[in-house]
Amino acid sequence: MMPAPKTAKKTSKAEFFAPRGLKLKEGLDIQDGGGSTQTSPGAEIDSGLPLQGMEAFTERIEGLINTLSDKLTSRLDSVAADIKKEIREIGDRTDKLEEKMAEQAGAHNAMAERVDDLEEQLRGALLKVADMEDRSRRHNLKIRGVPEAVTTQALSQYVTEIFQHLLPDTTLDSLLFDRIHRLPRPPSAPERSPRDVILRLHYFKPREDVLRALRSPDALKPEYDHISIFPDLSKATLQNRRNFRQVTEVLRANGVSYRWGFPVKLLVARNGAFHVITSVDAGTRLLKVWGMEQQGPSSSPTTPARGSTQRLDPEWRKR
Known part of the structure; x- marks a missing residue:
């Protein structure tokens, strides 16, 4: 007797394309009779382990950050203290340098005044030497x-x-x-x-x-x-007379008579008055009073002014 042929189970299109795992789960649900899915006893404990590890890791990181912050704060405080100490030392040295420079400036100014006095005395001595030399000639x-x-x-x-x-x-x-x-x-x-x-x-x-x-x-x-x-005449007297050229040229141009005196000076007679000019500056001022100012620039050297040595002024005193 021939066995009855098996009838092929028809599969719908949705079932054909459904994932295999879903098919298995549906099959289990059918076998279970629609009961609830069993859960293992340690599932809840296993799900809590990642949260506890994260909290421990966070606490460890916070501890490391606090430790690093404390070390940085301590180190910065130490560095700041060293910097403040060095600044105080630099300030002390600067004060000493300023005091020393003030002393140097005062000593230089005193020496400059002395140099000016010596220059004046030297000019007078040279005039006397030139006068003695001229008298010998x-x-x-x-x-x-x-x-x-x-x-x-x-x-x-x-x-x-x-x-x-x-x-x-x-x-x-x-x-x-x-x-x-x-x-x-x-x-x-x-x-x-x-x-x-x-x-x-x-x-x-x-x-x-x-x-x-x-x-x-x-x-x-x-x-x-x-x-x-x-x-x-001596060379010094000749040079001093050349220095008076800007004055003598104006006098000659205006017909004013003059003669030389010793030491070098101009003896000028004008309008019945007698004038003695001992320096180029004095002669220039006298010409201005007479209205005989020089025309154009002069290349003749003038007598150096007194007090030509430069003075020092402590600038830090101007604050």
Whole structure:
């Protein structure tokens, strides 16, 4: 007898695409008769373990952070204390340096005042030395332009003739020379220019008469127009006279007569009054009073002002 053929169970489309686990669960539910799903006794304990671990981990992290914060606070307090100590030490050193600098500035200013006094005394001493040197040359005259063809032996006769030309009424006895010779040619002079001649007159009056006669513009013309005669002065006096050039030029331009005094000063006579100018600044002020101000800038050096040494001022005192 043939067994009856099994009928194929038809599967719907939804069941075909359902997950296999869901199918198994449904099958179990059918076998269980719709009862509740059994739960293992330790399920609740296992579900609480992650929360307890997280709380312990959080407490541990908080403890580490608190410990680190305490260490950082302690370290920062120590560093701040060290910094405050160093700042106090720097402040103390700065105070000492400021006090020392104030002492140095005071000592420098006192020394600067002393230097100014010494400079003033030195200028006075140099003027006196120059005056003494000029007095030792009071009998001397310097002659420029004497031809080199005039020999040393013929210098005395040649110069005597010049003086007789200037002073026709003078006698030969008064024109005695203690010495007469040529000077070395200065480096700035032209190579072919004749050397200057310097002489010392035995008597002082002929020397003054010669200089007085030279004030006339045509005194040496025409036969001796190549000759120039000067008083013999020290280099310091010549330089000091050059410093007065800006004053003397204005005086000459306005027709005001003047003459030189010793030590170097200008003796000016104007409108019946006699004026003594001892410095360039004093001469400039006097010219302004007279309305004779200089036209244009001057390149002549002026006498250095007193108190030119720089003073020190402690700037920290200005706070």
